[in-house]
Amino acid sequence: MNDFMNGRRGVDELTTTLGGASMILALIGSIFSISWLGWIALILVVIALLRAFSSNIEARERENEMFRDLLAKTPFGNGMPGTSHAQGPAGNPGAGDFDRKKRTAQTMWENRKTTMYFKCKNCGQLLSVPRGKGRIRVTCPKCGTKVEKRS
Numbered sequence: 001m002n003d004f005m006n007g008r009r010g011v012d013e014l015t016t017t018l019g020g021a022s023m024i025l026a027l028i029g030s031i032f033s034i035s036w037l038g039w040i041a042l043i044l045v046v047i048a049l050l051r052a053f054s055s056n057i058e059a060r061e062r063e064n065e066m067f068r069d070l071l072a073k074t075p076f077g078n079g080m081p082g083t084s085h086a087q088g089p090a091g092n093p094g095a096g097d098f099d100r101k102k103r104t105a106q107t108m109w110e111n112r113k114t115t116m117y118f119k120c121k122n123c124g125q126l127l128s129v130p131r132g133k134g135r136i137r138v139t140c141p142k143c144g145t146k147v148e149k150r151s
Contacts, residue, residue, distance in 0.1 A: 008055050009055075120145055121147065134151065
């Protein structure tokens with residue numbers, strides 16, 4: 001059983017998207033009693049399974065690459081997991097922004113008990129102050145705006 005997936009493509013972004021779309025279509029079809037949506041969902045699941053178990057890895061890579069390129073042209077496609085090859089100013093300028101925002105959110109979550117975060121009203125710069133210091137005056141390092149905040 002361990003050797004079954006050797007030499008096969010496995011799950012990639014396109015396969016995952018097909019599976020997710022099929023679940024959504026099946027759910028909508030069952031809620032609104034639309035039987036043909038269930039059939040479309042079944043076809044999408046079969047295609048996803050055939051892609052995952054395919055031994056023609058090169059063809060599946062090309063299909064997945066075309067899907068990534070198509071998705072990168074959409075506003076929500078920037079920074080999709082697994083698209084690190086398209087980062088940077090030449091390929092996909094939005095992908096680096098997603099990674100930076102993800103790191104910032106992770107840092108904010110880790111320091112949530114000791115640090116308070118807020119945005120400058122003037123320029124939108126993210127500012128951080130230690131928690132529990134009472135009422136303090138904060139100066140934005142980017143624009144120099146002074147704000148009084150309670151930490």
